[in-house]
Amino acid sequence: MKHLKPRMTHQREIILRALRSVTSHPTADEMYAMVREHLPHISIASVYRNLEWLAEKGFVQKIEVGGRQKRFDGTTTVHYHVRCHACGKVADVAMTPFTDIDRRVQECTGYHITGHHIAFSGLCPQCQHSSTENK
Amino acid sequence: MKHLKPRMTHQREIILRALRSVTSHPTADEMYAMVREHLPHISIASVYRNLEWLAEKGFVQKIEVGGRQKRFDGTTTVHYHVRCHACGKVADVAMTPFTDIDRRVQECTGYHITGHHIAFSGLCPQCQHSSTENK
DNA sequence: ATAAGTGCAAACGATTTGCGACCGC
DNA sequence: GCGGTCGCAAATCGTTTGCACTTAT
Numbered sequence: 001m002k003h004l005k006p007r008m009t010h011q012r013e014i015i016l017r018a019l020r021s022v023t024s025h026p027t028a029d030e031m032y033a034m035v036r037e038h039l040p041h042i043s044i045a046s047v048y049r050n051l052e053w054l055a056e057k058g059f060v061q062k063i064e065v066g067g068r069q070k071r072f073d074g075t076t077t078v079h080y081h082v083r084c085h086a087c088g089k090v091a092d093v094a095m096t097p098f099t100d101i102d103r104r105v106q107e108c109t110g111y112h113i114t115g116h117h118i119a120f121s122g123l124c125p126q127c128q129h130s131s132t133e134n135k
Numbered sequence: 136m137k138h139l140k141p142r143m144t145h146q147r148e149i150i151l152r153a154l155r156s157v158t159s160h161p162t163a164d165e166m167y168a169m170v171r172e173h174l175p176h177i178s179i180a181s182v183y184r185n186l187e188w189l190a191e192k193g194f195v196q197k198i199e200v201g202g203r204q205k206r207f208d209g210t211t212t213v214h215y216h217v218r219c220h221a222c223g224k225v226a227d228v229a230m231t232p233f234t235d236i237d238r239r240v241q242e243c244t245g246y247h248i249t250g251h252h253i254a255f256s257g258l259c260p261q262c263q264h265s266s267t268e269n270k
Numbered sequence: 271a272t273a274a275g276t277g278c279a280a281a282c283g284a285t286t287t288g289c290g291a292c293c294g295c
Numbered sequence: 296g297c298g299g300t301c302g303c304a305a306a307t308c309g310t311t312t313g314c315a316c317t318t319a320t
Contacts (some may be wrong), residue, residue: 006274006319028309043277048310050275066199068285069309082246093240105228105255111217113257120240122248141294141299163285178302183285185300203310204284 012050014038019051019060020074025081025090027069065090065119080117084124093120147185149173154186154195155209160216160225162204200225200254215253221262228255 018034019026026034032047051072055062061073065083071090080093098116106113153169154161161169167182186207190197196208200218206225215228233251241248 009275009319011276041277043279045278045311046276064199064201082240082244082248084246085249091244091246094243095236095240101230101253102255105217105230106257108229109217109226109255110260111219111226111255111257112263113217113255114220115257116253116255118251118253120237120244120246120248120251122241122246122250125245128247144293144300146301176302178304180286180303181301 009050011035011039011042011046012054015047015050016054016059016074019054019072022074023092025063025071025073027071029069031072063090063117065117066121078115080120082120082122082124084127085121086123086127086130089124091124093118144185146170146174146177146181147189150182150185151189151194151209154189154207157209158227160198160206160208162206164204166207198225198252200252201256213250215255217255217257217259219259219262220256221258221265224259226259228253 015031015035018038019031022034024030028048028051029044031051032042032044035042035047051060051062054060055072058076061076063071063073063081065071065081066085067083067088078097080095080097081090082093083090102113102116105111105116150166150170153173154166157169159165163183163186164179166186167177167179170177170182186195186197189195190207193211196211198206198208198216200206200216201220202218202223213232215230215232216225217228218225237248237251240246240251
């Protein structure tokens, strides 16, 4: 005898689909640009609110690897990232995640560990080329 | 026959000393507060500029573990961090750093890897208590 | 009817920047 | 005297919020 609370709205579905359709790790305003092709009147505020909501509900991941803007990842599996410190691009790292270190750190710090994230930094192939060319 | 460029200025020394005197990982405005005790007229802009300069020159580390503000670490040795997602506090993790993964990731991604950072997240001992008390 | 979600514009917080004054060689 | 820094205020950038209006149930 209750109202079923609306959850997955039209804009949320579009945002989720857009994020899952790319393998990059878009920032909020990149998502805004992508989504606007399907929803020309959406506001940047809704993009932020809904990305936050999707991350909170576990549909996507919010990743914080350096740089000023936060980025989003359409997958929910645990994995690590590389970030190019020249162009800012973020890519996935195909490396089996560590399963034991959380427990080990929990024991030695007293913190109740809920997870960890590894961010590599370096130069992506393209930026390696352009930096040598400029020399 | 040249001017020796002034590098380590008075304010830079004070900031460096202040950062090295603590084991916490202060944000820029926490540093501002600390440094103001010795330099009451320093501006927040100088704190930002000089922390940036110190990190660039390798005197300190700029660390980016979630949260909106960046944090600084007076040590230069490679080590990992835990961040409490309740109070935001950041602590060091006493764990011998991985030495091989950079090379492995470099091989499988094509990026030229310059380093990595691991950030654990969880609840610090104090916040574990307060959350159970509030129940 | 009503709780949840939206778009818009304004607010916000962290950081950066332009600029004239200043300090150390 | 001159290049590098400084303090100050204003600007910028990413993100969040208040609010009045729509939308699904």
